[in-house]
Amino acid sequence: MKGKTLTIALLALALSLAPWAGVALAQDKTIFIPLLVYRTGPFAPSGVPIANGFVDYFALLNERDGGINGVKITFEECETQYDTKQGVECYERLKGKGPALVNPYSTGITYQLIPKAAVDKVPVFSMGYGMTASADGRWFPWVFNFPTTYWSQASAVIRYIGQKEGGLDKLKGKKIVHVFHNSPYGKEANPTLEDLARKYGFELTLLPVDSPGQEQKSTWLQVRRLNPNWIFLSGWGVMNQVAIKEAVAINYPMDHFIGNWWSSSDADVIPAGDGAKGYTGATFHAPGAGFKIHQEIFKHVYDKGKGAGEKARVGEVLYNRGIVNAMFSAEAIRTAMAKFGNKPPSGEQARWGFENLNLTEQRLEQLGMKGFTHPVKVTCEDHEGAGPVMFEQWDGKKWNIVSDWIPTMKDVVRPKLEVAAVEEGKKLGYTVRDCSKEK
């Protein structure tokens, strides 16, 4: 009995000391970037390549250039399992180390961090995910979601479908189904799709799939009954693989099945085997490891044995997304440094850097990313940039680009977005900012 009491006493002591353990002294000589990753759990197939891309790009900067403008980057991963509560715990733990920015990598966690951003003075960079309304920088100065939001992406998808059908006017009477993850993330595209359905006269059916999405039989039974002309998928993690396999099982023509950019990576199509051939996905960067940046990563990171993952998986779609995200973050910090000097930027300075980021074609070439992604210019009003969207198709072995850069429908999306920004901003008690006074 005595041993038991002792065990409990020790456990209690250990518990009470635990939370102090994570608190290390903030280092003021390096740029600290917290990485909320999910390398375990049902979303790990998507989470692992992104995290590796991130880590490898920062490792490249540290190895090759000694950081950003000579200031080293330190980063710390924290496992969230794509779970909101664990994500909040991670953020609170890493916040004390003076982060320059935070990449939540989950729309759910982004929603948690948006209200905290302005209070903690940590800019939230939700690249192509998160709350669409936060693209209005007048209401959400601390949140950035360039290069494109879910709404803009949905409009580009409809434009692409229009192209394939021979013009947007041909969409009339066509049946389009949106299969989505039943969460804030999955629902994001719905209002835009509904607007566009009214405008172009196509029949839209919204089919939610409950998280995590391992069970979709009833959804695909409905799809079969409806027999739609096109399917648009907003899934994540294991849900994508299941959806694609189910589509193969009902013999749906795969080239009429389009995933958004979180639903079209290597891990999503491989389990469906040859059946997935023709599956199309949206993206804002090219797939593959054929760019100069990849050669640099091989040379400076993998050849020195410092790679985060397997060499063969460099160039996967989501790996490349990690690179793009890390590159945007690093360039924003570089922009901030141009104004505030070559030292680790504070949250406020990094925010300025994001807001004044102007990534030109020329700069992309210097970075070894010519043709990899498109130029981005962020302004005080527009934190989205409304960049164009590309489409890639799976040929059974790799992804191939099958379209030009397709512009989004800014005229449709932006007015709606501004209305939503007012609504979401007021919920948090924000007031609108006058951008003409910002400099």
Place this chain on the structure above:
Amino acid sequence: MIYREAGQFKSSYAADQAMFPIVQDRVVVGAFLALAFVVPPVLADEYWLQAVLIPFLVYAMATVGLNLLTGYAGQLSLGTGGFMAVGAYAAFKLTTAFPGLSILAVFVLAGVIAAAVGIVFGLPSLRIKGFYLAVATLAAQFFLIWLFNKVGWFVNYASSGTITAPPRTVLGIMVTGPEATAPARYVVALALVVVFGVIAKNLVRGRIGRSWMAIRDRDIAAEIIGVRPLRTKLLAFAISSFYCGVAGSMLVFLFLGSAETLAFDINQSFLVLFMVIIGGLGSILGSFLGAAFITLVPIFLTNAPHWLGLDVSVALQKQVELMIFGGLILFFLIVEPHGLARLWQIAKEKLRLWPFPH
């Protein structure tokens, strides 16, 4: 020696019926509460408050609620997440519809609404028992989450389907919304937990608690001695759902700040049930111990490698954490099937004899 009740005579009914009849208990609990109100808000940093203590308090509240139903009244429920969601969405609707209403009143009203919903879903308990009832309450879980996902009215037609805690004050101090400081949130959460904890403690000592236990131990016998199953069972569902509802609104308003239905999924129901089982069925103290175990141990295990200066990958760390955590649950269930509360009771009995055991 120090923990001995010899010589403490009760000379009135009031003294005999006190919540903590032993002086030492009273002193320790009182001192602990006083410290809990003062020390963390002053000393603890934001991480401690926001990521450790507030979630613990929220889950303690939910665990007390489920313990009343499962531990005391013997009705197994897997609908906790659903009832928490009712509280959260009700609080959101109430405070956005009546911004002038005190946020504390909103929490209580949200609890009342959850209680009403609890009664509806408690009705099957009159006909079905045990595992069958667990499955019936599972229906509540799935139905409620589906409802909040489906009907836009509950989220004020927000396109994202999330609810966000608006800024609200108590006595002029901001306690919800992004501007609210962690100490303010913590104190409100603690105050709610203390008040409802005391109420729960008294409920289970009184007529209602005894009738619940009678039903739990043998419902036919209870009926024969005059306990009405209909009223008793539904009351258990109502009060349990009330606590879960308040916990749900605390989860959104004091801890997360904004939430979607995913925050209340089936895992929450299991988590709270585990807290009840590990803490000890039929014990208010056990609810707190169980909630502490399940919320704090993973955080401890996550931090432990940093603490020891080990550099392990986060994925490995998470896997190890899950394994150790699972192992610990098994360990405690084998060592003491009656939960942590029973261990505490044994410790107290030992302490009475200390330092001269027989």
